[in-house]
Amino acid sequence: MEFLSMICLSFAVVGFFCFLISSTRKFAAFGRGKLPLPPGTLGWPYIGETFQLYSQNPNVFFASKVKKFGSIFKTHILGCPCVMISSPEAAKLVLVTKAHLFKPTFPASKERMLGKQAIFFHQGDYHAKLRRLVLRAFTPEAIKNIVPDIESIAVQSLESWEGRMVNTFQEMKTYTFNVALLSIFGKDEVHYREDLKRCYYILEKGYNSMPINLPGTLFHKSMKARKELAQILAKILSLRREMKQDYCDLLGSFMGDKEGLTDEQIADNIIGVIFAARDTTASVLTWILKYLGENPSVLDAVTKEQEAIMRTKEEREEKALSWADTKKMPITTRVIQETLRVASILSFTFREAVEDVEFEGYLIPKGWKVMPLFRNIHHSPDNFPDPEKFNPSRFEAAPKPNTFMPFGNGTHSCPGNELAKLEILVLVHHLTTKYRWSMMGPQNGIQYGPFALPQNGLPIKLSLKS
16 A cells, blocks of 8 residues: 555656646547547546556456456556557557557656666667667577576575575565676676665665655665666776676677667666566566465476476486576476466556557547556456466467567567576476475465565465475
């Protein structure tokens, strides 16, 4: 509830102006004799329907809207008017076929925190260039070399949980943060880990706070931490230039660009990648532990698959996992896919119409947000029979086109998805072969804000197998 209050307060002022603008555009559109707006409601003035969306299971909000208005409807959340779409065909149209008409968008305060030059906020040539540089560092060919290092982080993380009750989500955030630093800075990260972690954690605390940059506010503290983060990154850049070596990590990819990125552009994108790589992957790992704990037959199948890999390595006297080993985990991979579908960590993504757009017989005014609803698509019985059931075997066959989009779609889909899957596979391997865990406390609750998570971050107690 505290999170909801912050959201509502943060966007109250912005919402007032957005509401006035949206109303003006709506009536102007009718005045010009154009197509009607999609059906739906805009909710309360200023706040719109933000509270209705974030105070409950998002499935309930989306399903009720689709039932009442159909697969395309209007609403008003986070301060601005929106059009939500819930069909695979419409999502493909927005994200792929006519992506040039719908630019990525975030609230201005988020851009200030992450950095306006970050890849998320751009399209066109600059975005294509950044995407190429990120993909160069996160291709299978690039990340296969860091499998032993990721494995070391996973083993150390699990060992630190032994014999005590832990908050799964918080521990997974530490794990994914350390993997993110490894992928960005290589083994150099160990020299800066604590300073980077300290600054980033302060930045994170203010991410959903009121965007008021006055001394004492969370936002002000976050912006100071963001400035310090940039200074640390500048120091790392300077030291690397003195070394005059080639690096295969993400920072090396940015620095090795022949056209040249500025230090500010590099810093914005490094901070942005840390943000993107951490909480979402940690959320997926948290849900995996919950679903495996609730489905003993699935856990047994995953454990047998992982133990077979472990035995083979012991017979060959091989210690470390390899990239090839992670390609021999089809059951575990299907568990990841089904978790991504059922949990739908990202319920939707934001786009903004760059001009008035005619869409399925309706008008989407320029400046309105357009939100493909991944969660609705993933939970539609037309796309996935018995959609609320956790059933990894459904992925033995490929899903219908444009019905499974956990990493988005099109040119703005997540370029780090291979790394995310790799770090999940590595941790699950060691978790299931060496440990057993029990979930503590109530198991049915779900908390929201901004990601859907098991109640209280899924407290568990981990112990070594005999």
